[in-house]
Amino acid sequence: MTVAQERPTAIAVAHPLEPLTPAEIAAAVAILRQEKSLGASTRFATVTLNEPSKETVMGFRPGDDIAREAFAIILDNATAQTYEAIVSLTEGNVTSWKHISGVQPPIMLDEFSECENAVKACPEFIEAIAKRGITDTSLVMVDPWSAGNYGLEDEEGVRLSRALCWVRANPTDNGYARPIEGVIPVVDLNKMEVIRVEDHGVVPLPPQSANYSQEYIKNFRTDLKPLEIIQPEGPSFTVEGHQICWQKWKMRIGFTPREGLVLYTVSYTDSGEERPILYRASLAEMTVPYGDPQPHHYRKNAFDVGEYGVGTLANSLKLGCDCLGEIHYFDAFMTNSRGEVAQIEHAVCLHEEDFGILWKHVDWRTEETEVRRSRRLVVSFIATVGNYEYGFFWYFYQDGTIQYEVKLTGMVSTAAVAPGETPKYGTLIAPQLYAPVHQHIFNVRMDMCVDGLQNSVYEVDIEPEDDELNPYGNAFYAKSTLLATEQEAQRLIDPMKARYWKIVN
Incomplete structure (x- = not known):
């Protein structure tokens, strides 16, 4: 994609909460690249609207000036560092740039295919699946599951995926029918390298397929007649x-x-x-x-x-x-x-x-x-x-x-x-x-x-009436209790009290 080099400006929009336009997204990326000298190792995990303050939105009237900002999360694969940035699209500059330590951005869609390619090229993985009779890596499916944080010293600060793998019988087969059990490639997503392959023992591949597409299933139900949903005058919205x-x-x-x-x-x-x-x-x-x-x-x-x-x-x-x-x-x-x-x-x-x-x-x-x-x-x-x-x-x-x-x-x-x-x-x-x-x-x-904006949260429980006011044993009422703080509001459901919560002004 080609991005213009001149200073971009915000695109005219009708409301402060309108999502960023494609031109605004491109402008935000161009400003960040230029001001922060971002190189080829940079990944953009997020570029989205930096939502204006609630006061700005609620006080907005058509015709008012709208200041546009983008919020970005950026990962540098080379340094394994994550940054959060705010870009003023109105002024055409970066107004905030922060290194956020000890965090990982989400696994990005591009990394799915890159991780799969790295796993399939790993000799240790090829050797592990060969024990299971799998020789064609082109039929292997790799899902890059997040590794989580389990306090392991050698994993501290490393951007890891514990990839789970399946194998297709042919290119259009449903691979989820045949998990490659016991083999876990662990991938450093910053380096896009397999750092180890865990092998917990050979389990045979399940024997049956589970294909669901029309390529495999020719006869669908024939006992249902057409059901038409029509709105001859168009929608009401x-x-x-x-x-x-x-x-x-x-x-x-x-x-x-x-x-x-x-x-x-x-x-x-x-x-x-x-x-x-x-x-x-x-x-x-x-x-x-x-x-x-x-x-x-x-x-x-x-x-x-x-x-x-x-x-x-x-x-x-x-x-x-x-x-x-x-x-x-x-x-x-x-x-x-x-x-x-x-x-x-x-x-x-x-x-x-x-x-x-x-x-x-x-x-x-x-x-x-x-x-x-x-x-x-x-x-x-x-x-x-x-x-x-x-x-x-x-x-x-x-x-x-x-x-x-x-x-x-x-x-x-x-x-x-x-x-x-x-x-x-x-x-x-x-x-x-x-x-x-x-x-x-x-x-x-x-x-x-x-x-x-002045709202309160009440917890409502169904309570039986006290015995002295309940001679027939049938009386009950809804009791509302104010949850005044966030600490108080950490609550559990209670089906025996038909518990629910209400928000009131």
Whole structure:
């Protein structure tokens, strides 16, 4: 990609929270390269909008001047150092440059293929898989799993991946059906070198394939007739830039390499008054801890947001849409690790869905029936992280409800067992193939703004009434308790008390 050498300036945008344009991303990279003399060993893990202050956003009026800034995370492979930078696109210079010690940026998409190539070229790895009857490295699949930090002295400060490997029977085979059990190449991602190959013993390859594509499956179900979703007058939502209006809802969206979809300034119009609800909401982190203590699996504990960036791994729905009806798409722009602008076409899907009955009542005295159907607005994206697909869906309903749902699809992470063995820490899913037990735990950060910034959190428990006021044993009530500090708010769910939390102004 060719980048102009003259001092770039910010591109005119309509709102301070509009995502960086491709030109702004390119400008930020060019400024950083020039001012900090960044060389070929530099990788750009993140280049995204440096969001302005809440006061700036909430006080913004159309026509106001907008100062644009980019936030960047930069890794120098040569020195193994990580930097955070802020670039003023309005002024055309770097306003902040900090070395952040003791950290690692996420594993970048470019590193996936580079890591695989390094593993396949390693003589020690070639020797290890030959013990298992594998001689064609072109059919080997390498997934660069994060290594985590287990306090090992020789790993301190090293940018490591403990790569997990599978092998295809042919170039279009589903490789996840045949894990290369017991072989773990450990890769220094800064040097892109295999520093050791762990071999915990030969386990035979599972014998069966698990192919799912139309190349292999010719006969699909024929007992379903077409179901058409049509909106002859078009959708009920309107889109202006990255602002969405639908029914009484109004919001803006953004997209970052780490979080993927971000919601901003969500409001609901009540009796003609636009009432704020959320200032910002996004998936902040997720972790996938595995419960198998064996050497090949005990360090599988991926943080798929922070360690990989679900935004960078978002699907382009241009390749196959996952929504039905009248759809509006938003593209996402970021960089690859070398600082070139990367575009994910149709990264975010916006559409409406019928959601059954919203309200119904039958007056048996008059024999009259009234039904109101439910409609919901859906803002979503899907990310592929190795074997898994995560679908992230924000739903907005006509009754004022906001719902966040994560849907998991794709394939489970697989492992091999010896013939006749029953795995204790997983489920056998095919002969000699099992899925280790694990969890998917998600954390969503919600910066609430219910009717303004002065919000409080209450914990609500269902409590039985005291005996002296409960002669029949049936009395109970909802008890609200203020959680005044973050320390107090570290709470557990309690299904026996039907515990929930409410946020009030």
